[in-house]
Amino acid sequence: MNIRQLFPLGKAYGEAFCNRESETEQLVGNIKSCKHTLIIAPRRYGKSSLAERAIEKSNINYAKINFHLCTSEEEIAQLVLDGVIRLIGKSTGNIEKAMISIKKYLNNLEPHLSFAGEVASLKLVSRKKENYSVIISEALLLLEKLLAEKEKRAILFLDEFQEIAQIGKNGGIEGAFRTAAQEMNYLSLIFSGSIRSLLLSMFENENRPLYKLCRKIKLERISGASYEKHIQNISLKTWGKKLDDDVFNKMMELSNRHPYYVNYLADCIWEKCRIIPVISDVISAWQDVVKEEWSDALKELSSLPIGQRRLLKYIANHYVENIQSQETCAALSMAASSIATAAHALIEKDYIEQDSFHGFKIINPLLLTVLRGVLDDR
Ligand SMILES: Nc1ncnc2c1ncn2[C@@H]1O[C@H](COP(=O)(O)OP(=O)(O)OP(=O)(O)O)[C@@H](O)[C@H]1O
Ligand SMILES: [Mg+2]
Incomplete structure (x- = not known):
């Protein structure tokens, strides 16, 4: 192995994976006890690497769905169908034999088998085309019931899940996941994604369907x-x-x-x-x-509104404990309320974080270097 492969810019596997032992153990424990998990962290902190590490350690069949490039509810439903079909294939072994059960469990979806030589492949086609929530919950429940029949466990890793909130505005798709997820004893779900604020509001707002559905793992930096x-x-x-x-x-x-x-x-x-x-x-x-x-x-910095940029630059160069202090307002020539709005937006977008010992901090070290350098926003 080339030694530089131990410092991947993509996911960290095997020897390149550093620590995260307690988080891995916690996630494996959740998977084995069929608790759904939400992994939360800023961008590029290692959510996907952790999920894949724990999945590998649990030695349970899995499928991964990445909603990153989804633009419509139809595409979300199709990705879920594809993931479910992959897992049915892995978990049942012989799809032809499983067809009797598959038919028994479906109302709104129709199973079609096609053959390429000896190999059978399954397609699930919707009878009611545009009701994507129904398609999603029925597909997930089908998988759960087939797993229950075989007494087999499986994992569905749902990455970049915040896209669901951005596309499915009326909460129907989130509702579909909840409907299915609360019935599951054999299939465990791992939710992950970026834009922490969006993900957290999906799972922590009592008016949203996914409220209190998961155990949470909040990833910090590696020690x-x-x-x-x-x-x-x-x-x-x-x-x-x-x-x-x-x-x-x-x-x-x-x-x-x-x-x-x-x-x-x-x-x-x-x-x-x-x-x-x-x-x-x-x-x-x-x-x-x-x-x-x-x-x-x-x-990236120039795409931010001027107030947010100014505050970011100030935080990069000063110790800021109280963001709305007279000193900060004077230094930034901004009203306390405008600073609060800018700070809220920067926290939401994971540019800054606040901790009780160090005040406000820039999360991304590269932006920190740039903001401490020659950047001039006037
Ligand atoms: N446990 C780890 N040990 C060493 N490097 C790691 C570890 N976890 C993640 N990394 C590194 O951090 C970077 C981000 O990893 P990963 O893609 O898993 O994060 P992510 O949070 O899923 O990112 P994104 O927000 O883009 O989805 C990569 O360079 C990866 O190699
Ligand atoms: Mg990721």
Whole structure:
């Protein structure tokens, strides 16, 4: 294996996966006891990697549905049908034999079998084309009943699930998931996605169908100690010795332990260094990351309303405990109410977070570097 594969920019598998042991154990426990789970974290913190790790460890059949590119309720329903069919195939073994049961459990969907040589494949066709909520709940319940017959377990991983709220405005689709999910004893659902605020409002608002349906796993950054073990191991493998503490600490400081940027920075270091890196190598590698991402970051920042941009820049450069203090209002030339609105929007979009010890913080370390640099928003 090429050592740089241990720092993936896509999902982290196998040896590239650092820690998250308690979260993995919790998720495996939920899966095994058929509790549905909602994984929540800012963008690129490792939700999908964690879900896939736990699924692999649980050793249970699964299908993954990613709603990322969905644009209509019809497409959502089709993805659910495809996922259900994949899992029926995996779980029943012989689809032809399962047809008697499949027919028994369906009202609004019609099962069609087609053959390519010896291999049978199933299609579920809706009798009432446009009622997508009914299609979704019936397909999910069909899968649950077939699993119950076989006493087999399965997992459906529903990624980028916030798209459901953005497309299915009247809550019908969310309702369909609830209708089916509350009947499940064999099929466990894992919900994940970005835009935390949107996901949380789907699952924590008592007026929404998915309220109190899941156990929640909130992912934080991976701890420094876990990264130390992980990265020092890779250093040993590469150069036969550990990185100096100040070198390792500089990596943590610049990437702010954001999982995506830890990998990005480490990849740049490992790409450049033939001998064990020193601090200046880490700084220069981070400059490479920033250079590569600079124009995207500027584009992203310039798409924000001016008030939000101004506040973001202020937070990047100052310790801010009370966002509506006279000092902040004066520094930003903004009314306290406008600052509150801007802060709310930035929290909703995962640009900033507040913790009780460190005040407001920028989540993305690359944006932090850019905001501390030459960006001028006037
Ligand atoms: N446990 C881990 N150990 C090491 N790196 C990780 C871990 N989890 C995630 N990463 C890294 O973090 C980045 C994001 O991972 P992943 O795609 O799983 O996150 P995500 O939260 O699903 O992202 P998105 O919000 O884009 O869906 C990737 O570079 C991945 O390699
Ligand atoms: Mg993901």
